Amino acid sequence: xxxxxxxxxxxxxxxxxxxxxxxxxxxxxxxxxxxxxxxxxxxxxxxxxxxxxxxxxxxxxxxxxxxxxxxxxxxxxxxxxxxxxxxxxxxxxxxxxxxxxxxxxxxxxxxxxxxxxxxxxxxxxxxxxxxxxxxxxxxxxxxxxxxxxxxxxxxxxxxxxxxxxxxxxxxxxxxxxxxxxxxxxxxxxxxxxxxxxxxxxxxxxxxxxxxxxxxxxxxxxxxxxxxxxxxxxxxxxxxxxxxxxxxxxxxxxxxxxxxxxxxxxxxxxxxxxxxxxxxxxxxxxxxxxxxxxxxxxxxxxxxxxxxxxxxxxxxxxxxxxxxxxxxxxxxxxxxxxxxxxxxxxxxxxxxxxxxxxxxxxxxxxxxxxxxxxxxxxxxxxxxxxxxxxxxxxxxxxxxxxxxxxxxxxxxxxxxxxxxxxxxxxxxxxxxxxxxxxxxxxxxxxxxxxxxxxxxxx
Numbered sequence: 001x002x003x004x005x006x007x008x009x010x011x012x013x014x015x016x017x018x019x020x021x022x023x024x025x026x027x028x029x030x031x032x033x034x035x036x037x038x039x040x041x042x043x044x045x046x047x048x049x050x051x052x053x054x055x056x057x058x059x060x061x062x063x064x065x066x067x068x069x070x071x072x073x074x075x076x077x078x079x080x081x082x083x084x085x086x087x088x089x090x091x092x093x094x095x096x097x098x099x100x101x102x103x104x105x106x107x108x109x110x111x112x113x114x115x116x117x118x119x120x121x122x123x124x125x126x127x128x129x130x131x132x133x134x135x136x137x138x139x140x141x142x143x144x145x146x147x148x149x150x151x152x153x154x155x156x157x158x159x160x161x162x163x164x165x166x167x168x169x170x171x172x173x174x175x176x177x178x179x180x181x182x183x184x185x186x187x188x189x190x191x192x193x194x195x196x197x198x199x200x201x202x203x204x205x206x207x208x209x210x211x212x213x214x215x216x217x218x219x220x221x222x223x224x225x226x227x228x229x230x231x232x233x234x235x236x237x238x239x240x241x242x243x244x245x246x247x248x249x250x251x252x253x254x255x256x257x258x259x260x261x262x263x264x265x266x267x268x269x270x271x272x273x274x275x276x277x278x279x280x281x282x283x284x285x286x287x288x289x290x291x292x293x294x295x296x297x298x299x300x301x302x303x304x305x306x307x308x309x310x311x312x313x314x315x316x317x318x319x320x321x322x323x324x325x326x327x328x329x330x331x332x333x334x335x336x337x338x339x340x341x342x343x344x345x346x347x348x349x350x351x352x353x354x355x356x357x358x359x360x361x362x363x364x365x366x367x368x369x370x371x372x373x374x375x376x377x378x379x380x381x382x383x384x385x386x387x388x389x390x391x392x393x394x395x396x397x398x399x400x401x402x403x404x405x406x407x408x409x410x411x412x413x414x415x416x417x418x419x420x421x422x423x424x425x426x427x428x429x430x431x432x433x434x435x436x437x438x439x440x441x442x443x444x445x446x447x448x449x450x451x452x453x454x455x456x457x
Contacts (some may be wrong), residue, residue: 053084060088069096070117093193097127105424112137125409126414233276252279263323269330271323274337278319285311293369301390303373305349312355315340315349320387321419333412343412343420346402350424353395357388358431359438399424 056076063069073089074080082089092244096118115133122129238249256279260272288307299307322328322336352371360371370378372394376387402424406417429447430436436444 005151016159033241041158056081057085057088060085062090063092066096066118067111067114070114070121073121074117077121093122093125095352097122106409123407159439220454233280259316259320259324263328269328269331269333271328274319274323274333276348277337278316281310282313289369298370298378299375300379301372301376304372305352308352308356309345309349312348315344317423318344318347318416320421325415327411327413327415335411341405341412343402343405343417346398347420349398349424350395350402351427353391353398354424354427354431357391357395358436362435362438 026039059072059261060069064071069092073082073092076085076089112134115137119129119133233253234401235250235253241249255273257272260270260275263269263271271385285307289311291297295359317335356373363371372391373384373387375388376382377384380387382390402420406421412420430444433443436442
């Protein structure tokens with residue numbers, strides 16, 4: 001029988017907590033199904049997966065038409081299973097890329113959908129394609145030609161190109177201006193904009209706040225000594241801390257050292273300094289925000305962002321991703337330890353800005369500190385709408401910078417570059433309909449259920 005959760009005696013749940021607890025209980029019960037049944041299902045699923053992999057591999061080599069090839073690769077990548085066919089996909093795209101761009105464009109027969117798909121799939125897989133392949137589809141003002149702008153499939157293909165930020169376009173394509181238009185009273189276009197949201201990438205990994213991090217934001221107890229202890233990596237220094245904080249510290253120390261030992265056993269590499277640094281820096285960033293809040297200080301936007309790209313937690317996720325990479329070695333570990341590379345900073349910054357756009361107002365109502373929007377409003381004396389546009393502009397700026405690092409920086413293996421992209425993609429997914437992290441019962445719950453619990457049909 002599946003196990004069930006039991007609450008400590010006397011525990012009372014609010015309506016919201018009760019609903020969250022109920023959801024987690026169902027998921028836990030699902031994952032704790034009788035072992036024999038799970039094993040039987042796993043064996044059956046493994047056989048099906050093996051058969052499907054062989055069929056998909058044959059399809060990749062069998063397809064002759066350019067459109068069919070690109071759509072197949074795109075579908076595999078959108079489903080998150082392309083890693084099973086890395087060799088086959090690379091061979092296919094290499095053969096496509098060997099053809100001159102002029103020859104490829106002749107093959108597309110002026111099909112803008114196919115040109116967009118070609119551009120996106122090749123760029124996503126790190127093949128160079130010039131931007132001027134789109135020049136014949138726009139007028140002198142940079143707007144999409146009228147005939148094409150009325151074709152929903154064509155326009156969605158262009159939006160898809162914009163919605164997958166790995167493409168590394170140096171400037172925003174003129175046709176993309178309509179992706180975020182003001183409400184112009186046109187139900188068809190407004191509905192299309194809503195549909196664009198559905199094209200966000202599926203969740204690759206849900207960033208959970210490390211469970212032991214609760215202790216770095218205790219109620220202000222006015223005890224500087226205890227606050228300073230939270231940034232020291234010393235198990236013997238936990239003595240003055242309250243019992244609940246000691247438990248969290250012990251759990252955190254144990255988890256980090258355990259992961260470091262796994263890497264040491266497999267590769268003979270000591271990654272402990274990198275993992276420790278990330279968590280210590282995260283705690284220090286939390287304490288900076290706590291000090292600002294306690295003193296009633298509103299930082300400038302620059303001051304805020306210099307700290308906030310760390311406090312969002314991306315440095316922990318990406319430090320783990322770097323250390324757990326199969327291609328990591330002593331040389332690049334030393335380089336990573338010398339300081340956070342720009343690819344980590346840009347990735348974390350985008351995640352922070354998406355978070356602020358979606359959560360700042362609700363967090364202020366809960367008594368949290370000022371976010372980027374409020375900091376900009378305070379110092380620049382502008383309205384909230386102007387401040388929000390500033391943050392959106394910054395998001396676009398940092399996407400371009402991140403794209404440049406991903407495409408042009410071979411110092412990092414593809415696994416890590418993909419992880420650096422997945423963090424802000426995840427943030428875009430979580431926060432595009434509001435705070436999908438703190439209030440996950442809407443779109444986030446539906447997407448996660450479909451991704452992890454519902455079978456692909």
